[in-house]
Amino acid sequence: xxxxxxxxxxxxxxxxxxxxxxxxxxxxxxxxxxxxxxxxxxxxxxxxxxxxxxxxxxxxxxxxxxxxxxxxxxxxxxxxxxxxxxxxxxxxxxxxxxxxxxxxxxxxxxxxxxxxxxxxxxxxxxxxxxxxxxxxxxxxxxxxxxxxxxxxxxxxxxxxxxxxxxxxx
Numbered sequence: 001x002x003x004x005x006x007x008x009x010x011x012x013x014x015x016x017x018x019x020x021x022x023x024x025x026x027x028x029x030x031x032x033x034x035x036x037x038x039x040x041x042x043x044x045x046x047x048x049x050x051x052x053x054x055x056x057x058x059x060x061x062x063x064x065x066x067x068x069x070x071x072x073x074x075x076x077x078x079x080x081x082x083x084x085x086x087x088x089x090x091x092x093x094x095x096x097x098x099x100x101x102x103x104x105x106x107x108x109x110x111x112x113x114x115x116x117x118x119x120x121x122x123x124x125x126x127x128x129x130x131x132x133x134x135x136x137x138x139x140x141x142x143x144x145x146x147x148x149x150x151x152x153x154x155x156x157x158x159x160x161x162x163x164x165x166x167x168x169x
Contacts, residue, residue: 025137028154030147037122037129038114045135045142046109047072054104055117057124058143063153066125068117068144070107075140076100117144125149 025045033039047053051072058069069075079100087093109115117127125146127133132147136154145153 025139025142027137029135031133031135033117033127033129033131033133034114035129037117037119037127038110039117039133039135039144041070041109041113041115041135043113046113053107053109053115055107055115055121056100056103056105057121060149060153063149065145065149065153067149068121068125068127069138069141070115070144071104071141076104078140 027042029042031039054071054076056069056071058067059065060067071079080097083093083096083100087096105118105121107115107118122128125144126149127144127146134145134147134150134154136143136145136150
């Protein structure tokens with residue numbers, strides 16, 4: 001069951017209101033992958049017992065640089081609700097949902113709190129074993145960025161004044 005109950009209008013699109021998972025993901029964490037291309041995941045970002053975890057190749061919306069998104073069932077449900085709320089054509093809606101299913105991969109975090117980066121997804125994001133990465137909070141997911149791409153888009157930690165449109169950072 002999805003935790004989204006109602007929607008907030010943004011332009012002509014409807015998006016689910018903030019959920020508990022938005023509250024779960026906060027911050028940016030620098031890490032280093034190990035020799036097996038596993039990365040530590042902050043304790044608060046780990047799924048609850050019995051909750052599924054997925055990874056999918058993606059791109060940063062503005063820079064179009066490749067990243068990996070990590071989602072739970074709630075994150076998948078949020079995306080399905082956005083598709084249902086915004087795509088009136090049944091065939092296109094079905095294709096969008098199928099594309100989402102084609103791109104997600106099962107993932108898990110081991111007892112030491114490490115997430116194994118699937119090779120194809122790590123290659124997509126430019127992440128190698130024993131390299132620096134950043135785990136970045138998203139709305140209903142978190143993202144894994146190569147250090148190089150993170151530096152290009154975000155520079156470092158914090159938000160520059162030029163990107164602080166509403167003075168919220």
